[in-house]
Amino acid sequence: MRSITIPFAQGLLGKLALSVSVVAALTSLSSPAAWAEERALIIARDMDINSLDPHRAWCDTCQIYNTSVYEQLFTVGADNQLKPLLALSYESNADQTEFTFKLNPAAKFSDGSPVEAKDVVWTFQRLKNIKGSASFVADPIASMETPDAHTVIFKLVASNSEFPSLTAGQMSGILNSDVLIAQGAVADETAAEKDEAEGWMMTNSAGSGPFVLGAYEPNTELRLVRNDAYWGDAPGVPEVIFRQVKDAVSQAQMLQSGSVDLAMQIDPDTLKTLEGSDVVIYNKPSFNFVYLTLSPGAKDNEVALTPEVREAVSLAVNRAELIEFTLGGQGQPIATPIPLGFPGGDGHTMPEFNPEKAKELLAAAGHADGFAISAVYPDLNVYGVDFNLAMQKIQQDLSKVGIAVNLQPVPFPNWREQANGDGIPMSMVFFAPDFFGTSQYVDVFGLIEGSVWSNRASGGGEPIVNPNMAAVRDAALAAATPEEAAAKWFEAGEMMIEDRVILPLVSPDIILAHAPDLKGVRYSACCNLPLAEISIGE
Incomplete structure (x- = not known):
């Protein structure tokens, strides 16, 4: 607190006058009138x-x-x-x-x-x-x-x-x-x-x-x-x-009318309607991602989802077109189920789009004439990605190599029950970080006994496990330096790419309009x- 010195010559009346003015000033700073100049963030x-x-x-x-x-x-x-x-x-x-x-x-x-x-x-x-x-x-x-x-x-x-x-x-x-x-x-x-x-x-x-x-x-x-x-x-x-506003168009309209200060879920199409206005756009890569799954142990599989078949599916998906189709290009390709920017998430070779090679792999696996597969997925729009549109694009891509995808959108609770029960041959899901650390991704997506996707990929049958994954995770957690840990997390990321139970598709950008x-x-x-x-x- 700043001190104030009052010359004695001012006398008692001067002191009283100054004291009153100081008290008034301090009172004005903490009064409702002063706070009224502030307003709520909506x-x-x-x-x-x-x-x-x-x-x-x-x-x-x-x-x-x-x-x-x-x-x-x-x-x-x-x-x-x-x-x-x-x-x-x-x-x-x-x-x-x-x-x-x-x-x-x-x-x-x-x-x-x-x-x-x-x-x-x-x-x-x-x-x-x-x-x-x-x-x-x-x-x-x-x-x-x-x-x-x-x-x-x-x-x-x-x-x-x-x-x-x-x-x-x-x-x-x-x-x-x-x-x-x-x-x-x-x-x-x-x-x-x-x-x-x-x-x-x-x-x-x-x-x-x-x-x-x-x-x-x-x-x-x-x-x-x-x-x-x-x-x-x-x-x-x-x-x-926070006001409950479900769709991006309504959020943008409220922002432009001045009834809210910040819209948190603007999709790429709605973003175009804000061009030329005084609205400020915050557009950055996120740590969230959307991914395709292939579960070899799912009970509804019509053919064996061998490593070669899973690789063929990955090769047949045109991720660049998918990102443009669903997000208007407002997203980043991602190679492994570790976010870009997390330890071990950067530097991986992005998945190849090569339908001819996919056909060769399918033929070698005995599926030259193709096969059918069920795709049960949550009926959601997450991070700007409409799952129905995205799965329709994947259906088109896979049809070109002979894989017929039967799309079955369901409510999220129904999806979760089936994924954790008999398993789902093919699906699309999303993930966002719970903390800034890579172990959560290996624990969820790595084929370690007891992990979320080891269980889901098995469909309740014999656990599908990568025998080396747990040791790599444990070595990362015991690493003496962040650099040593990151190297081990990168190794785990490469192993998840090779397993191809999880096929990351896109890391959507975060778009905040305010x-x-x-x-x-x-x-x-x-x-x-x-x-x-x-x-x-x-």
Whole structure:
């Protein structure tokens, strides 16, 4: 606070006059009139919220919410490097099985209470025991210790060089344990059955983030309000209002009319309608991707999907035309199911388009006259990719080499049930990162026993496994340096290319359209859209 010196010669009346003016000035800065000059940030978005409990929330909008209302030990900066958040620093032992985090003693929850080691331990215990979609984050933890109120020691079940990145994931936000226990939250082994806090968390929040939950009306509106007790730099807007707007055309119209400030799901066709306006377009490559799948063990297979047949399918798909057809060119080709920009994701040879070679492979495999295959896929439009249009294009491509594709779009829950049951011969799906780390891709797409796509590719039969994949993953997680880890992740990426159970098609660009007076809009690997960085003003 700046000090003011008043000469004694001014006398008592002078002092009183100056004191009144200072008080008036300070009062004006904090008065409702001064705050009224600020306005809420209004965002148009097709919201996919399934929960506002960070340990149960699993959606793209949830990613924004979880990193705006709650905070993680670390976060990911614009350069995709880890940055301290609730923790000041961390250290690991030589084999990366033990990590010690030092908490920032200034960190406080929105009720003013300090963020302490006990809250970190309780949070990760609940995350693990709630047995939700995000619980894999806590699976590597064997035990936790708290030598003092601002130190947490994580002891892991195995080497894991990506553990600090896991703590920066949106699902790793630290919860106010005292508040949530009072609302029926449970962190022990009975959490999956006995935790009752989700209902309270749909109308309240208990985090340390720059915003708190204002109100939520499902399928209509989500409101976040500036956290007046925030311990860090205050966010640039007093309130954020998400409005449920399903289609890109409506989002663009609302943006042009001034009824919203930011439209988050503009597709390439709608983007053309904004040309020549004062709307600002943020267009960057994303870490999301859409992929084709081939499951050799699916029970509906009419022919054996051998490695040669899977390679023929890959060769027959014209990915460049697909990207132009579905996204107007607003996307990047991708070779392996590791995002471009992630460790091990860059430098792979892009898949070849060679229908003549595809025919040769099919003939050698005994399918010179072709064959038929069922393609069951979710009836979705994701990241601007209309799955029906994309699958129609793939159907046309494959017909030219003699493969007849029977398209069967279904609701997403139906697709999931079949994919996890008898399997699906061919499908199209999407994936977005849960944290900035490559292990998640090997654990999902790598043919390791028990992995998601090892199970789905087998259709409930004998597991389809690449015998070398697990060792490469484990070597990457035990690597002493990021460079050594990246080399191993690249090796894993090459192996997934050769397995050809997952055929990546495109990494769609992120297109955000916003009013010209918005500043600080960016896409983030950890947070999707960092709300606290956005401000409104000329």
